[in-house]
Amino acid sequence: MIDAIxxxxxxxxxxEKTGETLYMxxxxxxxxxxxGILLGLxxxxxxxxxxxxxKPVNFLVSSxxxxxxxxxxxxxxxxxxxxxxxxIGSMIGKEAAIPAxxxxxxxxxxxxxxxxxREIDKGVIEAAKAMGxxxxxxxxxxxxxxxxxxxxxxxxxxxxxxxxxxxxxxxIGAGGLGDYAYLDGxxxxxxxxxxFATLLILSIVFIIQFTGDFIxxxxxxx
Numbered sequence: 001m002i003d004a005i006x007x008x009x010x011x012x013x014x015x016e017k018t019g020e021t022l023y024m025x026x027x028x029x030x031x032x033x034x035x036g037i038l039l040g041l042x043x044x045x046x047x048x049x050x051x052x053x054x055k056p057v058n059f060l061v062s063s064x065x066x067x068x069x070x071x072x073x074x075x076x077x078x079x080x081x082x083x084x085x086x087x088i089g090s091m092i093g094k095e096a097a098i099p100a101x102x103x104x105x106x107x108x109x110x111x112x113x114x115x116x117x118r119e120i121d122k123g124v125i126e127a128a129k130a131m132g133x134x135x136x137x138x139x140x141x142x143x144x145x146x147x148x149x150x151x152x153x154x155x156x157x158x159x160x161x162x163x164x165x166x167x168x169x170x171x172i173g174a175g176g177l178g179d180y181a182y183l184d185g186x187x188x189x190x191x192x193x194x195x196f197a198t199l200l201i202l203s204i205v206f207i208i209q210f211t212g213d214f215i216x217x218x219x220x221x222x
Contacts, residue, residue: 159212
């Protein structure tokens with residue numbers, strides 16, 4: 001029955017391409033989670049009336065975040081070709097897509113982290129300061145702990161966007177389901193292949209969303 005609906009689908013190749021998409025998404029999201037939190041903390045802590053208030057540093061980091069967040073992903077991949085070739089040794093393949101995926105998505109997540117941190121009741125932070133808590137304690141025991149639901153929700157949204165980025169990267173040689181949908185489907189007029197690859201991408205997105213929502217509800221004690 002399923003072969004009649006998708007007569008041109010190479011099941012083994014579809015599985016391989018799904019694995020490549022999951023690999024690119026998984027490896028990137030780990031780096032984005034930590035880099036985004038670091039950038040978000042710097043943006044928050046160096047802003048006005050905060051622990052490390054520093055206008056020049058805040059302006060510099062904010063500008064970098066805004067620039068990379070604003071560049072269309074397909075252009076970012078092209079701009080990063082020299083850097084990617086130097087770092088990975090190639091500009092084609094799933095590993096070669098990861099630097100662009102991280103650089104393109106981390107600034108987006110950093111802003112979400114900053115927003116999550118700003119939602120924390122300032123009274124909680126002031127209470128920690130009044131009790132003589134060290135800066136490291138305030139960061140890890142107050143800021144990150146209190147904002148964790150927002151951080152998880154933010155990384156969920158970022159991961160979903162990242163799946164879309166992997167599809168774009170696939171079209172220009174990174175592999176994954178985007179590559180499969182375009183080269184094996186659209187380019188050869190095999191619409192069933194394109195449709196099947198799209199269904200697989202949607203399935204990954206739904207799983208990510210469900211998992212993120214589940215974790216957020218579990219850790220949100222409000």
